[in-house]
Amino acid sequence: MTLFKALSTLFLILTLQACSSPDSRYQFKDDHRPSDIPPLNHVEDVNPRYEPYSRGGNKDYRVRGKDYKVLKGITEFNEQGYASWYGNKFHGHLTSNGERYNMFAMSAAHKNLPLPSYVQVTNLENNKQIIVRVNDRGPFHEGRIIDLSYAAAQKLDVLQSGTAKVKIKLLHFSKEEDSANNFNGLYYIQYLVTSLPDKADDLGRKLSDSLQVNSLFVKENQQYKLRLGPFKSPLKAQELLAEVQADYPNAFIIHNK
Structure with missing residues (x-):
């Protein structure tokens, strides 16, 4: 292959990548439940503890034309709104702080909390409680305050309805x-x-x-x-x-x- 052809091929690849949609890195177009679900009874709440902020995911950012501010250095935070969940589409892909999303772990996404953070989530419709580790950004839908992993949503009984009214409380620990x-x-x-x-x-x-x-x-x-x-x-x-x-x-x- 000549140098000209090689450069032409590289240009074509970069052009196609630039024109592709933001979701092109995912295997599936739409999110959905996993087809092969392992037993989740043994999955327990995470143990809240001190963790330094991650190097990734802690800068103010913009999504769909809207600016979001990361709340750094906070020790208290309470919020009420609706929880949703995300699953198979994102499983194995990078979270906002550079980890791999595992839908069978007790994790969550939040728009503003520093990464990682630990929060207690209470389903106000059935009073069930869980503790999750926030390592991702989202959900970017009006009225929703937290996106739960599949396992967390199951324990909070959110899978069937898709959303539930919740309150969240930051569990902060100093070094x-x-x-x-x-x-x-x-x-x-x-x-x-x-x-x-x-x-x-x-x-x-x-x-x-x-x-x-x-x-x-x-x-x-x-x-x-x-x-x-x-x-x-x-x-x-x-x-x-x-x-x-x-x-x-x-x-x-x-x-x-």
Whole structure:
């Protein structure tokens, strides 16, 4: 092949790529359920922890002519809206922070949260809760605030309806807190955050006496995070969590490996 022909061929390839649609990198045109679904009963919520922001996916960006701002350095975030889910079309392709999307993992996409982030998602229609790791961008549809993986949507009972009204809560951990509390394979229940040390001490003592478990609090930036534990068994922590959530509905489990 002559140099002229080689350059002509390369130009043609680049032209076709430039004219193709943004979805041309995907194997399927439309998203859909997987045809071969592995057992998902063993898939558990992710364990929220400190992670540095990824090198990719954390700059402000534009999609379909609309600008989106990434919320960097936040420690609290709550939002209500509709959740949707995404599946087979995107499975195995790169997420916004450079990882591979796995529809059978407990992950999600959000338009503004820093990557990665951990959020608690509550289905307001059935009160089911999950914890997912946000590593992607989307959904870019009016009114939708989070796109769940197939596994996460199944556990939240969103697959059939396609969408559900939810509330999401950011679960933030600082590097110092994560290092200072790096207990070996133990589980804790975090149930409240307060800025009042006397309140933290009083509530912790009362709940400890009531449930007959140890209580502690972690101080971070003038905030006191109240926790119960440690528990060596995740089943024990899960059983007690249901009891704690009767008075503290936003309580959740922390697994320190």
